[in-house]
Amino acid sequence: MKERLSTALFDNSPCHIAVIDRNRQVVLTNPAFERTFANATHTTCHQLYKDCDIPCDDCLVEHTFADGIAHLSKEQGVTRCNKAIFYEAQAIPLLDEGGAVEHVVLISTDTTRTVELEQGLNQAERLANVGLSTAGLAHTIKNILAGLEGGIYMVDTGIAKEEPQRLQSGWKMVQDYIHQVESLVKNLLSYARQSESHPESVDLGELADEIVALYASKASMAGIALSTHTAAETPHLLLDRAAMHAALANLVTNAVDACTWDPNLDKDHSIVISIKPQDSGARIEVADNGTGISAENQQRLLVTTFTTKGMRGTGLGLLLTKKTAAAHGGALSFESRAGEGTTFRIDIPSTPHGVQT
Template sequence: MMNRDLTNRFHTAVFHRLAGNVAVIDRDFKIVEANQSFYETFGDWEGKYCYNVYKRSNDPCDSCVAKLTFEDGQSRTKEETCFGRNGQAGYYVVRTEAIQDENGSIPYVIEFSENLTESNKLNRAFRVLFDRVPCYVQVLDRDLRVVLANDKQRETFGESEGKFCYQLYKRRDSRCYPCPALQAFQDGKIHSSEQVGFTKDGRQTVYAVTAAPLALSGDEIGHVVEISMDVTEVRSLEKQLRRAYAMEESLINNSTDGIIAFNSDFQVIIYNPAAEKILQYPAGEAVSAGISQEMLPVEFRSVLTGEQQSCRLVEAELTSKNGEKIPVRFHGVHLMYNDGSLGWAVFFQDLRPLKELEQQKLEAERLSAVGETVAGLAHSVKNVLQSLEGGMYALRTGLEKKNEERMMRGWKVVDKNFDKVSKLVKDFLGFSKGRLPETEWTQPNDLIRDMITLNEDAAKKSKVELIADLDPHLNPAPLDPHGLDSCLTNLLSNAIDACQMSEKEGGRVVLRTREEGDVLVIEVSDNGCGMDYEVKKRVFTTFFTTKGGGGTGLGLLTTRKIIQEHGGKISMTSEPGRGTTFRIELPRSRLPIPK
């Protein structure tokens, strides 16, 4: 047993080291003793009344619990607002305990006080969270009665506390199954489900519910908390998404263009029936084997490496399963979402049917040109024959009449027309050579520069100036350089002739190249005599010449034929007295690819 002195010291030490604030007051509410914690919380207390210290007040409080404890000896608890030593207000819970003396009277009351400010804040924060959380939160008792609901729940479903949840949400009189709250009550686990209910204004909503047991005392689950979220919008979006997906799928499947999409590992995600038909790889095989880069055009690699976002090719080749090179119109894109890559998609149109048609059309155009040419040739030949007949007549009658002058005239006509027939035959052979142009990659600008150099002296003699107006960005093209050279030479010699036939001085021929979209354009313009309507109409149609005996009328036809064999066309604008422009248009997509 401790001696009394030691016991005293022990009690004093415990008293002062208590974490709570402890003060002892007498019946006048004067503080007679207080511990260290009290001093640290409220400051100097000696000789002061409790209301001086707690409340910074000079008068006792109206609702004083200590006073009641002095009266009946019962312990009491009350929340008070008190001021700390630095004058800061705080929430405190104060408990009073009576100290009875041996007579049963109460000379002193102990006041325990504790600062609740922090826990109060937490409480309020919890309440705010409970009310503001963007879901419906409610607490149900075992009867499925709502005992607590947050603001959002009340806003949407109306005043709910005390009502049964099935009344509130479903507008029904009995429980519904399956009920996640009932399940939670039964097995103490968390249950989720999707429910359809009605808001207070009758709008049908779909919400996802999670019910969690609140086990407060022992095994008995007194309450379940239900947290629900309105997923009406989400469900409707899902439905839209499914529709959009179905639509997209049917578009892809019914497209006549081949569509293949693959991710960054070259795994095939989309491979439509058109792609299958063109490439001959069965869908299963293509999807499982993935896409090999060799199948795709070389130009598309810059998209695969990320240098470019897309690649559009008017004509490209894909390799089918059996190794066939399929001509296609190709479009490949890098698929992006926000800043991330989803993979790639390629779209391709089978050009084989189109090519076939084009080939047929070219053939028809060529045949029709040949037909016209033959008709024209017949006309030309007949004129030559008629002239020969005339020459022979003059010779014969000259001989009969011994008229030397008439004989000479006849001889000259025969001689001239013999030359003419030779030239005609030569030109015609050149024209009728039915062949595909032998194309090689050619820079048209070089062709024109060479031609100008070759013809410059002849042009100078005719007092005609040759001007090159060349597009510096012109790309090389697959052309038959000899064929094109003879076209341009023909047009150039026509243009020089036209300048000579003009009465004006300062003859000028401009050779122009341009890139107009997909079309390579070459123009030969002169400021010479120009053509009237009758001449224009017949420029390309028969063996027509305005050059008297100097031309066979085949030059422009040959030119047109060569241009047509390149898949291009030639047209002309002309005005009498002002000049003529011949325009050659060569669509790059139609140019024959060099062998």
């Protein structure tokens, strides 16, 4: 009876079931697995599940062989039809008569539809936020156009009056506002769309150093001390490097602005990028001692394209950073006191599966 029940469950289960040996070779599969992936025993699990010749960095099967404990994870793979599939996988030890782990049974459940629905909801939420903020964006564009008109007027009068300095100042205004238009359009498109991610192992310490090198000149010219504070061994996490670089750059840009526009001229302004390892991953902090944010404005900061910069900002930078953190399974948060400064934090888990930006 028990044997017949086990056979019936194995053959008719909608879950994908594979039995794997210590060499990562698949030795037995059920029909559901063969319909989704392939009927190819004595092939490695990473080849069948992910069409990859290299073993997974954080392998559930290896963990179970090592400690004899069941492990659960969210994964992304490739079907036999070369389509992306999201699934929850559980690795269960199969013991021999002596109690040693002889094989690992990997049971996976297809969650592709759930993931797609979640991504669709996230996309709808982003578009709704953009729609709710249309009036604010229109006001920003109006301000930019007014600035362009002012710059053009200075260029025209500089030419008419043969005043090179006035002409140069006007042309600089035109260039600055054209750059604002370009930045606004790029950020708006990036926020509204779902783009393909390119996750790779990233040394967060090196990423912080890159940002410091990028902003060192701008900070120095403004009299701001820009530095990093990292542990002796900084974490390596699986990230979309370009997206996280842009997110960190947004935070540092805001910090530089907060220090530059601080009316307290007696401060020795500083910005510190900290990388803090955590049991569940890592925390990236960008702390400044600039203007700070009022309690009233804090409630609006990460909800829509609200900005504390007036006509100098669009508010999209923080929404993009929030989106990037969420796409890596993390979160963006902050603490601030008006007149004292602000600290933004990006918390990232060590295994952010299915990164989507």
